[in-house]
Amino acid sequence: MGQSFNHQVYDIVRRIPAGCVATYGQVAALAGKPRNARMVGYALHANPEPGVIPCHRVVFRDGSLAPGFAFGGPDRQRALLESEGVVFTGARAQGNAGAEGLRVDLSRCQWRA
DNA sequence: AATGTGACTGGTA
């Protein structure tokens, strides 16, 4: 049942509390596949229940956001997270989303199961 | 069945 992983991802992301974020690798690990961080992103892209699954609370390991596939823009994602009380830092990240220039302060807002 | 791609990550330049 390969769908289990997918379903697990949704279930895990769904229980991330507001004001906190989780990394793709973290969700993947909780789902039982620590190497499938990429698959997590893929699963969230499928997002069967938008509005129910807070995929905006899932970020890169460095705290940076997706380059441009999210909800209508990483700016939208950042606004949403800030609205929930997530703290951002004004530093740039790796070549992934440096254009956006902001990273979540994982030290303070990363979710713990 | 094989090749290419990717909402990732860690390591290196």
Added chain:
DNA sequence: GTACCAGCCACAT
């Protein structure tokens, strides 16, 4: 500090 590259695993064509 940032930028780029290679490795990884599952899905799409």
